[in-house]
Amino acid sequence: MADEVVLMSFWPSMFGNRVKIALALKGVEYEFKEENLRDKSPLLLEMNPINKKIPVLVHKGKPICESLLIVEYIDEVWNQKSPLLPTDPYQKSQAKFWADYIDKKFAATAKEIWSTNGEEQENAKKKFIDILKVLEGELGESPYFGGDQFGFVDVALIPFYSWFYAYETFGNFSIEEDCPKIVAWANKCMEIESVAQSLPDPKKVYEFVSVIKGWLGIK
Numbered sequence: 001m002a003d004e005v006v007l008m009s010f011w012p013s014m015f016g017n018r019v020k021i022a023l024a025l026k027g028v029e030y031e032f033k034e035e036n037l038r039d040k041s042p043l044l045l046e047m048n049p050i051n052k053k054i055p056v057l058v059h060k061g062k063p064i065c066e067s068l069l070i071v072e073y074i075d076e077v078w079n080q081k082s083p084l085l086p087t088d089p090y091q092k093s094q095a096k097f098w099a100d101y102i103d104k105k106f107a108a109t110a111k112e113i114w115s116t117n118g119e120e121q122e123n124a125k126k127k128f129i130d131i132l133k134v135l136e137g138e139l140g141e142s143p144y145f146g147g148d149q150f151g152f153v154d155v156a157l158i159p160f161y162s163w164f165y166a167y168e169t170f171g172n173f174s175i176e177e178d179c180p181k182i183v184a185w186a187n188k189c190m191e192i193e194s195v196a197q198s199l200p201d202p203k204k205v206y207e208f209v210s211v212i213k214g215w216l217g218i219k
């Protein structure tokens with residue numbers, strides 16, 4: 001079909017699940033192609049020859065790569081409902097700033113929690129909580145980062161929530177203890193059907209991370 005939509009992703013990916021949430025909020029029908037990242041498909045290498053990563057959205061035969069760019073593309077193409085980015089240029093710039101902050105600061109630090117031990121892990125946990133506290137400050141008293149509406153920054157961050165159980169279990173700490181506002185925000189986001197249906201079971205994510213740690217020889 002001419003305007004067929006295909007999402008190439010991997011079920012636990014917080015980046016790919018951003019796109020799943022955006023497509024669900026917009027009511028877009030699409031084909032989901034699960035990628036085996038240890039044996040990438042020729043289609044993935046063809047559609048994303050530069051980064052060779054998921055997610056990739058293929059729309060009308062053309063690939064869009066990088067999750068935040070894909071979410072912005074979805075927001076612009078299917079603009080009839082559930083706007084994600086503000087129309088005001090300044091507000092839009094601030095939403096993109098915080099989504100970029102999450103990618104640059106939060107994603108890498110979060111990974112260090114399950115992929116390290118000892119002092120390195122303790123440092124990662126502290127950095128992780130510090131970053132979440134900065135995000136709590138940005139959230140303020142609003143229900144969402146988008147204000148009264150679930151928006152772009154919410155889409156960028158909420159997929160990490162399905163990894164919180166893994167971070168807490170491997171890191172032996174409670175995120176809610178230090179960042180109750182972020183956990184309250186996440187639980188509110190999970191009340192949105194398009195969000196809840198797009199994210200994996202946290203226990204499944206924990207089991208998946210246990211398998212990766214085995215592959216990587218991490219205790």
Ligand SMILES: N[C@@H](CCC(=O)N[C@@H](CSO)C(=O)NCC(=O)O)C(=O)O
Binds near residue numbers: 016053054066067068
């Ligand atoms: N900035 C990109 C990151 C995607 C990514 O890391 N994808 C991972 C899987 S999720 O951790 C990936 O495709 N890894 C395969 C590889 O690195 O070879 C985005 O936001 O889309």
